[in-house]
Amino acid sequence: MIEAARAKLNLALHVTGRRADGYHLLDSLVAFAAYGDELRLEPGPLSLRIEGPFAEGLAADPDNLCLRAARLVGGEAAITLTKNLPVASGIGGGSADAAAVLRGLERMGHSLPENPEKLGADVPVCLLSAPARMEGVGEIVTPLPPLPSLPLVLVNPGVAVSTPQIFAAMERRDNPVLPPIPRFDYLDALTGWLRLTRNDLEAPARAVCPAIDEVLAALGSTGAAFARMSGSGATCFGLYDSAGKAATAAKMLKQHGWWAVATELAQPPAAG
Numbered sequence: 001m002i003e004a005a006r007a008k009l010n011l012a013l014h015v016t017g018r019r020a021d022g023y024h025l026l027d028s029l030v031a032f033a034a035y036g037d038e039l040r041l042e043p044g045p046l047s048l049r050i051e052g053p054f055a056e057g058l059a060a061d062p063d064n065l066c067l068r069a070a071r072l073v074g075g076e077a078a079i080t081l082t083k084n085l086p087v088a089s090g091i092g093g094g095s096a097d098a099a100a101v102l103r104g105l106e107r108m109g110h111s112l113p114e115n116p117e118k119l120g121a122d123v124p125v126c127l128l129s130a131p132a133r134m135e136g137v138g139e140i141v142t143p144l145p146p147l148p149s150l151p152l153v154l155v156n157p158g159v160a161v162s163t164p165q166i167f168a169a170m171e172r173r174d175n176p177v178l179p180p181i182p183r184f185d186y187l188d189a190l191t192g193w194l195r196l197t198r199n200d201l202e203a204p205a206r207a208v209c210p211a212i213d214e215v216l217a218a219l220g221s222t223g224a225a226f227a228r229m230s231g232s233g234a235t236c237f238g239l240y241d242s243a244g245k246a247a248t249a250a251k252m253l254k255q256h257g258w259w260a261v262a263t264e265l266a267q268p269p270a271a272g
């Protein structure tokens, strides 16, 4: 059986506080790209094989989130991960993989875990893999209405960014929550709202990884209607008013030697 592990996008990410254990309180509008990793689960003892363009950046060792996810629910399966997403890049690849394994094992008769956030703060929202508001440290996930299927480019400058390092480099941890989230029926409605919001991890990530400045400037020059960094970086996204513009933009961005893909915001599966 095949499960898609779609790339997670923090369209907006406000850091609103910090818990006593050091984890940060978040308020984030999360959406998913139609592009991502792919998980194949076949009957058999628990094992993991990794292939695909970013396979070499990742070991199939017991710490891999795919295996940790399976062990958490006592699941047995021969797992093949096709790693299409850059590792440690702010689009939740590892969390999306773990969530896809959990969904696959659920289809094989296992229950979902009670605390999926134990695997990673992004795993609960990646289990849903649909637009949501994410709060708490990631464990509070409120589904939102579908977003329009907007053309989108993901671009990463090839520098892995450490999530704890970016949280530690923040200057303010008591930022306001998100403004009320309306229903977004078209691009201008979404970009208008996004301009009222921020990614509070963008400034510290830009300080640690100056290539993010170049990526955001380049996205602007390709005619993106809106561009921002996702998560703790370094992947940035651009939203476009046509699929043709997004495809041309991805081609131009690749000329910098960066990873870039043209895709769109993922749509829910057709009913029935």
Ligand SMILES: C[C@@](CO)(OP(=O)(O)O)[C@H](O)COP(=O)(O)OP(=O)(O)OC[C@H]1O[C@@H](n2ccc(N)nc2=O)[C@H](O)[C@@H]1O
Binding pocket: 010, 013, 022, 023, 024, 025, 026, 028, 089, 090, 091, 092, 093, 095, 119, 120, 121, 122, 123, 136, 137, 138, 163, 164, 167, 230, 231, 232, 233
């Ligand atoms: C920042 C976000 C936003 O969606 O995305 P990414 O940049 O990872 O994609 C996530 O909260 C990351 O989620 P995830 O990558 O699963 O994080 P975890 O493995 O749980 O935590 C890695 C480290 O990040 C810090 N961390 C994470 C989540 C959180 N709410 N507060 C934190 O301070 C902690 O230092 C923790 O040790």
Ligand SMILES: Nc1ncnc2c1ncn2[C@@H]1O[C@H](COP(=O)(O)OP(=O)(O)O)[C@@H](O)[C@H]1O
Binding pocket: 058, 063, 064, 065, 066, 086, 087, 088, 089, 090, 091, 092, 093, 094, 095, 097, 098, 122, 163, 231, 232, 233
């Ligand atoms: N299946 C996996 N895919 C990606 N990263 C994984 C996986 N399993 C474990 N990891 C580890 O998790 C860390 C975060 O990876 P990732 O989820 O890609 O980051 P981000 O959430 O910032 O996009 C990396 O340091 C990586 O070594």
